[in-house]
Amino acid sequence: MTAERLSGMRNKALIAGAAALAVTAAGMAANPDQFWRSYLLGFLYWAGVPVGCLALLMLHHLVGGGWGIVIRRTLEAGTRTLPLVAVLILPVLMNIPRLYLWAQPDKVAHDELLKHKAPYLNTPFFLGRTAFYFAVWMALAWLLNKYSDGQEKSQSDGTWKPKLQLVSGLGLLLYGLTATFASVDWVMSLDPHWFSTIYGVMFMVGGALTAMSFVIVVMSRLVRSEPMAALMKPNHFHDLGNLMFAFVMLWAYVSFSQYLIIWSGNLPEEIPWYLHRFHGAWGYVAVALLLFHFALPFVLLLLRTIKRKAQVLAAVAIGMLIMRLVDMAWVVTPSFHGEHISLHWMDVTAPVGIGGLWVAFFLTQLSRRTLEPVEAHLLEGGH
């Protein structure tokens, strides 16, 4: 039942992804600069999901809880897509000078600040750091999946659980560092003159929110058939909804913190980032983010009845996934165009194309192992 459903969804994702990528590839011939900007947007959006899954999985191994047991298989499948994400970044790495100002020697030559930053912002070091981030994430994903497999086969927690906890504890530390540096390298350095110290946290929280919303949508589909139909109860969706609610508030908190500090300081080297994003058409997007990325989900997720109904919660999660893309576009694209909104059609087709491929690969990973969680026996009666 579930296997057929999964392969049906995978085919749909593959077709949608391939079609969107074919259309985007056609646009590449007409406007290669725009193609790579849109590709980077799509890559950043979807890279957030497996990295977010990795963080949520390690968090669950450390704190436990029924919410984590029921989504464990989904999170593990999410972390196993990291090799695909590593392949997806290769085209970006081959087009660094096209995307990043600091990699254009003629621009750097006339810019004191960029010359000063060159020991960090240079192509070989950038490539090395990116390779390091993926090495860390894939090693963590490999260990977590390996130990989880061992835990399942041995049917005893004694040997495997401490290993999972050790990897998760050290892993969360490494995740905090690598995710921060990755967001600085891949996104913040698009504006190489500008800097913000809370930037990494914004990306970690954003990625966790995207991952949480994605997981809720997946679980709302899995719960329609066995084995999850028998295991997942309304209180599990209630917990997942609460976690999503927490990430929505945390996103608003860190996003507003950055704004408040830059607004209070009012320094000429810091405010251009917001001037580009609050004026012109991007200003309306900023208001839309406030309303639909924070205010509306905040009110909806306050309601107990919404959180306890899987399909209703999934509808909120789908809206959240769309707003996450809008937020990513609001953060990334003004770096290329300033305040003039120039949302190209490829900014939609590239994320859909990459997303189709990624979701298909995710569903393949999900169907490779049993959906029944390792610690399903702990779910009896309560949290």
Next chain:
Amino acid sequence: MSDFHAAKGRLYGLMAEFDNRYDLLEAAKASYAAGYRKMDAFSPMPIHGLDEAIGFKDRAMPLLVLLGGVVGCLGGFGLMYFITVIAYPMNVGGRPHFSWPAYIPPTFETTILCAAFAAVFGMLALNGLPRPHHPVFSVKRFALASRDRFFLLIEARDPLFHVEATRQFLEAQHAKEVEEVER
């Protein structure tokens, strides 16, 4: 007949004692199914699903907390507006007097503060506290409700309540003991 009414006037209800949480949960469900509505359950620890089993619906509390939050939010924002625009308008770094981003942190704090006050004091008020005595304490063994026993109380004001019939009903639910609770 008159004896029965006299007993009913003197009685607060019937208290059934159970020695495990499963019996209590089952008895609560059975009582609700039998039509009893004026009841309460007591347990040393939270029991998942017990509030639903006795038909306990708390609509007042979330509303009260929401109201506290809204009052705190508007009050905090209004206070900041009053201070910076009306009472002490000052030029801070050339910004307009109505600089709303600076209002947000105090507004957030007053929102949380008033919501928390509404939660604590609303809980006390809705529980009828402070209150020096409650009829359930007239049952000696009730002290065990905070240790290792589980109790289900059916109040005399329930329309279905009948001293004998209700006692027999509770005993049929594997109650270890059923005691009368006097006013």
